[in-house]
Amino acid sequence: MHYESYDEYDISYLPGLKQRVVRDARAASKQRQPRDSEPSEWLASQIEGEDDLPISYGAGASEERLLRDALTIFYRDTIITEVVSRVKGGKEANVYCCRAHPKTGMDLIAAKVYRPRIHRTLRNDAIYKEGRLMLDDEGKGITRNERTKRAIAKKTDFGKETITFSWIEHENATMQKLHAAGADVPRPIAHEGNAILMAYYGDINQPASTLNSVDIDPREAAPMFDRLMWHVELMLAHNCVHGDLSPYNVLYWEGKAVVIDFPQAVVALKNPHARRLLQRDIDRLAQFFARYGIEKDTAALGDSLWKQFMNGEL
Numbered sequence: 180m181h182y183e184s185y186d187e188y189d190i191s192y193l194p195g196l197k198q199r200v201v202r203d204a205r206a207a208s209k210q211r212q213p214r215d216s217e218p219s220e221w222l223a224s225q226i227e228g229e230d231d232l233p234i235s236y237g238a239g240a241s242e243e244r245l246l247r248d249a250l251t252i253f254y255r256d257t258i259i260t261e262v263v264s265r266v267k268g269g270k271e272a273n274v275y276c277c278r279a280h281p282k283t284g285m286d287l288i289a290a291k292v293y294r295p296r297i298h299r300t301l302r303n304d305a306i307y308k309e310g311r312l313m314l315d316d317e318g319k320g321i322t323r324n325e326r327t328k329r330a331i332a333k334k335t336d337f338g339k340e341t342i343t344f345s346w347i348e349h350e351n352a353t354m355q356k357l358h359a360a361g362a363d364v365p366r367p368i369a370h371e372g373n374a375i376l377m378a379y380y381g382d383i384n385q386p387a388s389t390l391n392s393v394d395i396d397p398r399e400a401a402p403m404f405d406r407l408m409w410h411v412e413l414m415l416a417h418n419c420v421h422g423d424l425s426p427y428n429v430l431y432w433e434g435k436a437v438v439i440d441f442p443q444a445v446v447a448l449k450n451p452h453a454r455r456l457l458q459r460d461i462d463r464l465a466q467f468f469a470r471y472g473i474e475k476d477t478a479a480l481g482d483s484l485w486k487q488f489m490n491g492e493l
């Protein structure tokens with residue numbers, strides 16, 4: 180299946196987009212080419228207005244529209260200046276490498292842009308949502324709002340969008356919490372609608388690899404496993420279980436392991452599946468490090484962590 184295809188995008192999904200496209204087309208048709216300009220220059224200026232977010236790789240027309248819709252706000256806010264490349268296309272989101280505005284003090288920024296209508300595909304198994312406060316696009320709890328609750332129950336378009344935004348909000352809030360706690364997670368920089376901006380790992384030509392696709396030095400393996408287990412503990416101490424931790428969601432950059440991808444993270448104290456998900460996270464990590472001769476009693480590790488957590492000792 181080609182998840183990178185944007186053909187499935189439906190522009191009617193994004194409020195305001197349809198009107199804007201029509202408005203832009205009307206405005207463009209009113210402008211005439213000045214007599215003294217080169218036709219090609221004039222055309223280029225029409226296609227890429229000064230106000231338009233530069234996208235400097237071959238994104239298809241519908242991907243480009245959606246990128247502009249998701250990221251123009253960060254361009255206008257002088258956080259990013261250009262979308263340089265698509266790092267990876269996933270089922271639910273694509274991640275892009277963007278050039279950072281000099282005022283941010285960074286060179287590059289990663290933009291995770293969720294696909295519209297991800298509620299169809301997102302790991303929205305009820306198990307992850309149990310015990311979680313639904314958040315609106317400003318990070319506020321929405322379950323007290325009767326109109327919103329009704330829309331969700333009736334599965335109206337508005338209700339579905341609310342659920343989608345709630346996942347993205349949850350990912351952003353989780354990253355903020357863990358980053359503030361000192362975890363090796365990308366620093367969240369900004370968030371709006373279906374996009375999250377965060378610190379980028381890699382360089383302009385080559386994004387960081389995920390741990391599953393690198394051969395680490397066997398001497399690195401033991402300290403890296405311990406560090407990742409320290410993360411599992413840190414998350415638990417903050418009432419959080421990643422829920423999809425595996426070498427696929429760990430970036431490897433300059434000898435460091437960075438944990439990513441948090442929309443499905445669960446609230447440990449409230450979610451009845453937290454213990455099982457914690458064990459699965461530990462097992463998947465241990466499975467990867469076993470190839471470097473690291474043997475761990477993962478059941479004992481899980482038991483010990485959970486016991487400390489439940490006793491308030493973390």
Ligand SMILES: Nc1ncnc2c1ncn2[C@@H]1O[C@H](COP(=O)(O)OP(=O)(O)O)[C@@H](O)[C@H]1O
Nearest residue numbers: 267269270272274289365378379380386439440
């Ligand atoms: N901050 C980042 N810096 C560089 N690459 C990233 C960053 N975040 C994600 N990626 C890349 O994008 C991919 C998808 O991101 P992820 O958050 O795991 O979303 P998905 O839900 O699609 O798995 C990752 O596997 C990684 O290759």
Ligand SMILES: [Mg+2]
Nearest residue numbers: 427428439440
């Ligand atoms: Mg992932």
